[in-house]
Amino acid sequence: MRALEASKRLSRALFTFNPSYWRSLPSLLPSPDCHRSTADSNGGTCLLRSPWSVSQHRGVKVNASHVRPGNVIEKTGKFYQVIEAQHKQRGRGGAMMQMELRDVDTGNKISLRFGTEEAVERVFVQEKPFTCLYTESDIAFLIDSETFEQLEVALDLFGKASAYLKEGMKVSLELFDGRPLSARMPKRVTCTIKEIHVSTKGPTVTPRYQRAVLDNGVTVLVPSYLEIGEEIFINPEDDSYIGRAK
Template sequence: MASTADIKNGVVLSIDGQLWSVVEFQHVKPGKGGAFVRTKLKNVVTGKVVDRTYNAGAKVDIQNIDRRDFTYLYNDGEGFVFMDQTDYDQLTMSAEQVGDAKNFLLENQPVTIALHDGNPLYIDLPASVILEITYTEPGLQGDRSSAGTKPATVETGYEIQVPLFLETGTKVKVDTRTGDYLGREK
């Protein structure tokens, strides 16, 4: 068991059987009373964020999370298959575990997977990925009724909003956190 002095950003705590990642922490020493640690925690599975306060010196259960590099291979219909880049072992994750990351996964794409006791928790994608537009309506010159954007489907099947001048076959950079169009790729 560790104490609150060991809390840092990115550390994973086990609270009531669930894993919580420390997003922010602050050691507070008021003029009156004992010191305490104020934390903002994010559930590693659900993404829920909560604030929690601990007395200074309180015991906390810090968990060891292993982040390893994998390569996305394919979706076999039942799950997403990844290959460990160090020992070439394959790992299958369900669609629920992959979550919204499935909208940005391309075959042979490197990803980082967080593991706890050999069980996958979540996928860390790069901040942006380059995807090709597979279908979009032709943009009409002077059509500004839709604020200059139109829907476009990228090669993963995900639909994003892009400027009117983009055409099918254009490669675009997409933000993996929000799904927003960031620009054309040359």
């Protein structure tokens, strides 16, 4: 009866995200040695003792046409992160989805095709907030904003936006089975103009934009009325100017 009650409470918690359910779960869960998954047979954590592990190994069936880059899908017992998903027409053969996938375990990339209506198991991932402590070489050192646990991740997870990563910046990671899959930065970061490159070619009319070198070494286009030393907001995803910071 206790196992049945725990199962009901867990199901409600997973889909309502009511904090009171999570707080009451530990008192209902069975001992650590019960109901271990096959993957836990070598001493792993019992799924029932980790509500997130339960939800993370759950998924939802969706049509392949609904899969988006960044999603994690399961196929023949293996997990893949979707790098790219393109809708293609095969003439009389109907439409299909061409996907570039990355094996979560090995990092190897493969390309697979799915029918647009083909059922795909999309796995839930966890998004958690972190704070950047510092960067060194090609590694970012982060700290969990909730548990204060430190984590090292490759700067590649942030893509070209990693150039804007600074000490104390709030970021978020998408985790699968405790492993970081992707990282996101704020859509607006503060930078300082260190240099301005004024073009000496072309018409004498003052241009609307000028090239500016920021304190992180990135060159961007900014309005011509801005000067060296000014702080500005930049979108790190495309290096676009947003506005003055002050």
